[in-house]
Amino acid sequence: MKKSLGAKVVAMPSPVWIVGTYGDHNQPNIMTVAWGGICCSVPPCIAISVQQSRLTHSNITKRKAFTINVPSRHHLAEADYAGIASGKYADKFSVTSLTPVRSELVDAPYIQEFLLVLECKLLHTIELGRHTQFIGQIIDAKADEAVLSDNENPAMASVNPLISSAADRKYYALGECLGQTYHIGLQLVDKNGK
């Protein structure tokens, strides 16, 4: 028997991504988001949701660009901090000792120390209510060579990203690999011939 929980955003899992932007006087800023996801293959797009009060909201609106920086497990403290503090009052790059690198493709900085980053140009701004959804077109993805598998794509086990849950407000680690997509389900296709 299921219990009704009301209209709550308890979907899971959520990613943990650090958004890189420039503010006034080219001040680089970072902010952690958990609400977002890939949203289109052609053009390649990613969506993130940000409250209007955040500096990142203003920065993206003005610069029409942002980066997505994927923290690995050992950057948990930095990722959590970047979601707590505001760039209006703190230099979050300085506090975390992370290094901003100016993207050559979009008007935003990415984090040198992170293994996987995406450089995005703002494509759509969708006012949803308390949150604004920014959809960015991925102009380039960059990864440290150490995390690339044979097919030149970053291996998730090597990036070892953080996972979060809005429902219980916790961070989790990535667990073991369970297999290839579009593979284990074939047993059901075969059984039924369609």
Place this chain on the structure above:
Amino acid sequence: MKKSLGAKVVAMPSPVWIVGTYGDHNQPNIMTVAWGGICCSVPPCIAISVQQSRLTHSNITKRKAFTINVPSRHHLAEADYAGIASGKYADKFSVTSLTPVRSELVDAPYIQEFLLVLECKLLHTIELGRHTQFIGQIIDAKADEAVLSDNENPAMASVNPLISSAADRKYYALGECLGQTYHIGLQLVDKNGK
């Protein structure tokens, strides 16, 4: 030194969610998506991206509703299958032996056997290119009582959701809990006084 990978949708992690919809003649259908995320707190909204060729695209457009069903690890084969087969040719509820339950709140079925489901009304349809993003307002979330923690929210460790990666096309399990959000980062706030 980072290597440029080109304009690829290699962000990670992605969720694994099964979307429930009704088609013609009230035929219940399921389809697995990995591209989506929570996108607003007020009103509570969730976004999923679906290609125009999919039956689910047509069903959501006609019925203005869908459900998000969160598969647990032991439903990996069913989740993978629902992403392989098309509801145009197969009765995916029948093949997977899952049970559709008619939502009393929205015009879509949810999966009885799954521990966490969200019932959504279509709020926005955003044409991005090869994918359409459907933003649904969460009307209710329902969970089995066994996965609810003290605060009446579903605990991610109990739901034990699947995690995926578009970059290496693999499924992963959830790993161990690493702590509360807005906690471990406080050490950096304290150190710097802001």
